[in-house]
Amino acid sequence: MAESIASQDKSADKKSRWGCFSISLLPLVTIPLLLTSMFSVSVLDGPKSEHFATTGVFTPGGFIDIQVDFREDSILGYYKGSLTFQPDTTAWPPQSQQVGSEWGRTIRKIGHIYNKPIWLHWIVPVPAKPELAGQTVSVVLTADIEYPTEVGVGRFIGRHSRLSEHLSFQLASLVPSNWDMACARFRYSTWGIVGILLLALGWLFDLLVALALLFPKAFGMELERPAN
Secondary structure (H helix, E strand, C coil): CCHHHHHHHHHHHHHHHHHHHHHHHHHHHHHHHHHHHHHHCCCEEEECCCCCCEEECCCCCCEEEEEEEEEEEEEECCCCEEEEEEECCCCCCCCEEEEECCCCCCCCCCCCCCCEEEEEEEEHHHCCHHHHCEEEEEEEEEEEEEEEEEECCCCCCEEEEEEEEEEEEECCCCCCCCHHHHHHHHCCCCCHHHHHHHHHHHHHHHHHHHHHCCCCCCCCCCCCCCCC
């Protein structure tokens, strides 16, 4: 009778472990598929000029990350102004963006006033329009800013700087799916690296759980009943 109960308990435990193992297979399959989607669309280096550099997904529905290096310094890196993006086609409307922030009439020292390079970036979406596929689009990029510089001891003035340069973007003819583009944008965002690391760690943890369920003795999860 005791042997029959023990046999039933072991059979029930085995079914329970196989059920949990089947559930654990779902993340093992879906997480790699999600990571694959994140890297299915490549973020590439784009055209650059003296002061402007670009990276992004150069296709309809993609995006362009514009980095601007003024090669100027300001107090604590402060600046304010605007960026404009003027394509030569009506299929891609011009865009503008206010950048920076006010620093007021007084700049509080943080230990001491020091200069930092003025560097900024702006992500511009590419319209998801089929007529842009395979096209070369010429764009006028303009950055217009004001920034504070130190003059003498304890005094500063505002200076003005304006950059305007041309870049040409060759857009791909193949348009990625909305899902692939959403994954690419997430990968490129601030939380992208954190999200990828968490997914990878979650996959490794789930793999260990699946192996422990499949081989309980190897992980010390199954105890032998002592002989009477």
